[in-house]
Amino acid sequence: MQNSIDTARKVVAEGMSGLLPELLLAALVCVLLLADLFLRGVKPRATAWIAVVGFVACGAALVQRYGAHAEIFGWVQSDGPRGMLLNDHFAWFFQMFVLAAALVCVPMAMDHAAFRSRRMGEFYALLAAATLGMFLMASSTNLLMAYLGIEFASMASYLATAIDKRDRAGSEGGLKYVIYGSVASGVMIYGISLLYGMTGSMHYGDIARALQVHAATEGQLMIAAVLIFAGFAYKMAAFPMHFWCPDVYQGAPTPVTAFLSVASKAAGFAAFVRFLAAFTAHDGTFFIGFGDEKVPASFGWPVIIGGAAALSMTVGNLGALWQTNVKRLLAYSSIAQAGYLLMAVAVYAAGKGQPSGGDLAPLIYYFVAYFFMNLGAFHVITVIGSRTGATSVADFAGLGRRAPWMAFGLGLCLLSLLGMPPTGGFVGKLQLLSAAVKHDLLWLAILAGINTAISAFYYFKLLKCMYLDRSDAGVIRSGAANMAVLAVLVAPVLILGLAFSPIADLSRGFGF
Amino acid sequence: MDIDFGTIMFFALAIVAVVPAFMVVLARDIVRVAFWLLASLCGVAGLYILLGADFLGLTQVLVYIGGILVLILFGIMMTSKDPLHEKATASGKRSPVTGLVTGALVFAVLAAVIVGVGFEENKGVSGGEPTTTKLGEVLLTDYVLPFELVSVLLLFVLCGAAYMARRRREDAHA
Numbered sequence: 088m089q090n091s092i093d094t095a096r097k098v099v100a101e102g103m104s105g106l107l108p109e110l111l112l113a114a115l116v117c118v119l120l121l122a123d124l125f126l127r128g129v130k131p132r133a134t135a136w137i138a139v140v141g142f143v144a145c146g147a148a149l150v151q152r153y154g155a156h157a158e159i160f161g162w163v164q165s166d167g168p169r170g171m172l173l174n175d176h177f178a179w180f181f182q183m184f185v186l187a188a189a190l191v192c193v194p195m196a197m198d199h200a201a202f203r204s205r206r207m208g209e210f211y212a213l214l215a216a217a218t219l220g221m222f223l224m225a226s227s228t229n230l231l232m233a234y235l236g237i238e239f240a241s242m243a244s245y246l247a248t249a250i251d252k253r254d255r256a257g258s259e260g261g262l263k264y265v266i267y268g269s270v271a272s273g274v275m276i277y278g279i280s281l282l283y284g285m286t287g288s289m290h291y292g293d294i295a296r297a298l299q300v301h302a303a304t305e306g307q308l309m310i311a312a313v314l315i316f317a318g319f320a321y322k323m324a325a326f327p328m329h330f331w332c333p334d335v336y337q338g339a340p341t342p343v344t345a346f347l348s349v350a351s352k353a354a355g356f357a358a359f360v361r362f363l364a365a366f367t368a369h370d371g372t373f374f375i376g377f378g379d380e381k382v383p384a385s386f387g388w389p390v391i392i393g394g395a396a397a398l399s400m401t402v403g404n405l406g407a408l409w410q411t412n413v414k415r416l417l418a419y420s421s422i423a424q425a426g427y428l429l430m431a432v433a434v435y436a437a438g439k440g441q442p443s444g445g446d447l448a449p450l451i452y453y454f455v456a457y458f459f460m461n462l463g464a465f466h467v468i469t470v471i472g473s474r475t476g477a478t479s480v481a482d483f484a485g486l487g488r489r490a491p492w493m494a495f496g497l498g499l500c501l502l503s504l505l506g507m508p509p510t511g512g513f514v515g516k517l518q519l520l521s522a523a524v525k526h527d528l529l530w531l532a533i534l535a536g537i538n539t540a541i542s543a544f545y546y547f548k549l550l551k552c553m554y555l556d557r558s559d560a561g562v563i564r565s566g567a568a569n570m571a572v573l574a575v576l577v578a579p580v581l582i583l584g585l586a587f588s589p590i591a592d593l594s595r596g597f598g599f
Numbered sequence: 600m601d602i603d604f605g606t607i608m609f610f611a612l613a614i615v616a617v618v619p620a621f622m623v624v625l626a627r628d629i630v631r632v633a634f635w636l637l638a639s640l641c642g643v644a645g646l647y648i649l650l651g652a653d654f655l656g657l658t659q660v661l662v663y664i665g666g667i668l669v670l671i672l673f674g675i676m677m678t679s680k681d682p683l684h685e686k687a688t689a690s691g692k693r694s695p696v697t698g699l700v701t702g703a704l705v706f707a708v709l710a711a712v713i714v715g716v717g718f719e720e721n722k723g724v725s726g727g728e729p730t731t732t733k734l735g736e737v738l739l740t741d742y743v744l745p746f747e748l749v750s751v752l753l754l755f756v757l758c759g760a761a762y763m764a765r766r767r768r769e770d771a772h773a
Binding site: 232 | 708709712713715716739740741742743744745748749751752754755756758759762763
């Protein structure tokens, strides 16, 4: 008893030192919740600046953690550590990604019309809490932690979606989000309990070891894995758990939509890729034991994920064709993007079965491009929406004349989402397609090509509206701060398309 | 098959858990549904205790019966204009076939998995002794991080719920 308490004390002390960014975020949540009470007479924007300072401090702590490879909050045993969180390059990339998205969302929220006149401490606290949840998702090496991270991020997202209580669409979106979310997390925890029953552990390393010796048949594993996948797919907004996406993206305040479409998706992918790696052994081989003989089985993951990818992009792109609301259109677009990103995961799973091992670089590169192009698009929509109340595609008529730089930024982001040169989206998609072809997923690559052609229709519909349709409405003044944010988001879209090789080299360093 | 006291208790509790669960689906009045749910949840709590998970069983009683079920009843009472009148659970008639087929299919798949997997190899730790002490120890050693994180989660969800429920002056003006 005394011995175990001493060990626990040591583990906690070691873990805490590696947990500084998360602790800062947790502290930020508390500070922001209290700040509203004490800053009653001060400008409503004061809390936004506290959030910025908090996120930057967290970023500094995260930069300091770069290069770490430590599994914390666990016990080192002879065959490997049993931790809760693993701080490695992969986690670092996605944590930085989520943090940057949260930071970009702060100026967007400051500009958002419905947020301007009110005290926003709770909103920024929720943003920080969601970020903390996504941090945990990115680094969890235990199904319990992954589930807790997902719940953490989800709870904050539900509340953030419905934060504007005067807005009926937001409340409706929030409610739908909660209901779909509860179902998804219920399904997921059922799958987790099955897998726990089969392997006797929730730690990824233990699961991998248990699967190597006879633990369950492939059919039984398939049921558990698919149930768990449902929970991850919900966070990625991928088929078949995408139904919530259009209503929530449309109803939520635009800065929240932007955050969900980028950060939430990335965290979902990060958590899922980590879980996927649990189905592989430490030496990279991809075996599941059946009885005495070890059969190299790829457990159908490439097919399961590839199927989900194919359906996501098709459902997303076909759904987007008929949309007239810009946010809803981008919601379907983001379902399709989840499909392209899942294709990268399918390629990774296929690569795992081969001696060369899985390659995560295309996924990382596409995510970098996706960060800038999707946030850029939502930034323009926030700015224009706050000034003109524009929600439908037709409201963007004549934007090329009314707000030329904003229109140019949005246009470039749309071209990038479509995958046209010379943008980051083009290079990203090219890498995805070539990786898919290399790993015998030609059918998926062809389907992605067809889908790109379909998506051209609705991306160009918006572009045509901005540049060719006439409108008598006056010029829109966007403000210097918004222009600066636009430049920060849109310039990398071009840079990623033109000078891609340094970033492509960098992206190779963030795998496992 | 030898029939001992444990087996008899198991089947008795299983009936208490399953039969009211059917009634939850079949009953038309939503207040009755809530009370059938009470019986079903009690049965599940009894099963937990029978299996040696005493803490889990009592938590089930506290959280589900003491918390959630009371919340459901309050919800019915607060939202309906006439709480004593019978509340229909569903509007309009639907064919039960789709639901039955889906339910049966899901049950068959899950049952096949559960029966097929050798769960007994991974039996729990408790050999009849109380689990509360052990759980407390584990929560503050192996699982201290999730335990503490849940408290942060509860903190901000509580604040968020208060935010949602409260009526702001600026909302009232709008």
